[in-house]
Amino acid sequence: MKQIKKAVLAYSGGLDTSIIIPWLKENYGCEVIAVSADVGQGDELEGLEQKALKTGASKLYILDLVDEFVNDYIIPTMKAGAVYEDGYLLGTSFARPIIAKKIVEIAKAEGADAIVHGCTGKGNDQVRFELTIKAFAPEMTIIAPWRIWDLKSRDDEIDYAEAHNIPLKINRETNYSKDKNLWHLSHEGLDLEDPGNEPDLESILEMGVTPEAAPDEPAYVTVDFDKGVPVAVNGEEMSATEVIRQLNVLGGANGVGIQDLVENRLVGMKSRGVYETPGGTILYRAHTVLETITLDKETLRVKTQLAQKYADLVYNGQWFTPLREALDAFVDKTQQTVTGTVRLKLYKGNVMNAGVWSPYSLYSESVATFGESDYNQKDSEGFINLFGLPIKVKATLDAQREDAVK
Structure with a gap:
């Protein structure tokens, strides 16, 4: 082992990081400073200091990052419309x-002398952590125990914890790999490792109910935006952080936001998560609904194309890169007119449009109406003649060639 005198550990108090503290002291004999980040995971932070110190850390930092997380990471990603593989809203990705x-x-x-993380050698998080470390401390030694130690599974980790009297909040039957923050909660492992198994949602959901258990009456919600940033729910002004908290309650109560996905990890394998x-x-x-009436067709098309690239950058841990910053500049320009109010209907897991208004709307009812309007329908004839000219010319020349052969 490389000589390390002092290591800083990304500490969540979960299974991996709980055993890493004593493992570091056994194998490196170094001082271990634990750092926990509050990104909205709630009661998971309770008792962490006592646990960290008891297992060998010299101190524990608990950092309140919720508002910064929301304003500088969640909202920019949402404004970009970034979604990974048509379903994953990047909850773990942009927290790292x-x-x-x-x-x-x-x-x-x-x-x-070193920074330590508990990410496995199979996952995406190792990349996300280490690319960020390289961006801000390229000389720093990085220790990833999962790539070094002899432990082969989460069962082995539990054995290690039991042998070292390390308290755990899980057992072998509930040993899902989870990640929670203000934005989301992920579940992986155990029965979910077989994509043929239907998830037992009633037993694993924590942020809401199943669609079947949701109310039989729909709930309506309005969200106000100012230049793409959410500023109010149901007419009540609040911070973006409080907007997410309020919508979590409403969405959870109505069975909204449950995704069962098999995704392509950066390291090459497929994984399944809920x-x-x-x-x-x-x-x-x-x-998205507000953008349909405030952005012109070509801007919206290009923005949609770039949203996939933005999602890939976030998923792949490339947040601190010139390209992500450049994409943010483009997105921020598009958001100058994304101001207005959207009303949605929530019903048993579904989110349905129920109205949208904006002072910058590009939708003209007087033009689009099926009733009488100032639009001159004869104008379309010339447009169609020009738009269809290549088709007409090809058909005409093909016919002439066929006649010549005859």
């Missing part, structure tokens, strides 16, 4: 860059 950046800051302040994103699902839909 902010956490890793803050850990680098603490590691430098503490004079640490995601809960109740508020995010509502917010994405509302924002």
Whole structure:
């Protein structure tokens, strides 16, 4: 092992990081400073300091990052319309860059020799953490125990925890791999590893109810935006963070935002996960609906194309790159007119359009109406003649060639 005197650990208190503290002390004999980031995971932070110190950490930082996470990571991604593989709203992906950046800051302040994370060698998070570390501390040693130790499975980790008297909040039967923040909750592992198994949603959901258990009456919600940023729910002005909290409650109560996905990981394998994103699902839909009346066709088409690239950058851990910054500049320009109100109907997992208004609307009822209007329908004849000219010319010349052969 490389000589390390002081290591800073990205600490969640979950299975992986719970055993990493004693493992580091056994194998490196170094001081371990634990860092936990509050990105809205709620009660998961309770008792962490006592647990970290008891298992060998010299201190624990708990960083309040919720508002920064929302304003600088979630909202830009939402404004971009970024969705990975048509379903994943990137809840874990964009949480990693902010956490890793803050850990680098603490590691430098503490004079640490290394940064440690608990990501497996199979997952995407190892890339997300380490690319961020490389962006802000390229000289820093990175320790990833999953790529070093002899433990082969989560069962092995539980054995290690039991042998070292490390308290865990899970057992072998509920040993899903989870990640929670204000935006979402993910579930992987156990029975979900077989894509042929229907998930037992009633037993795993934490942010809401199943669509079957949702109310039999629909719920209506309005969301107001100012230049693409959500600023109010049901007419009540609030911060973007509170908007997400409010929509999480409404969406969860109506069975909204449950995704069962098999996705392509960056490292090459497919993985299956169940995601809960109740508020995010509502917010994405509302924002998309508002853009349909405030953005012109060509801008919207290009923005939609770039949204996939933006999603790939976020998913692949490339947040701190010139390209992501350039895409943000483009997106921010498109959002100058994305101001208005969207009303949605929530019913048993569904999110349906129920009205949209904007002072910058490009929709003209007087032009689009089936009733009497100032639109001159004769104008379309010349348009069709020009638009269809290549088709007409080809058909005419093909006919002439056929006649010549005869």
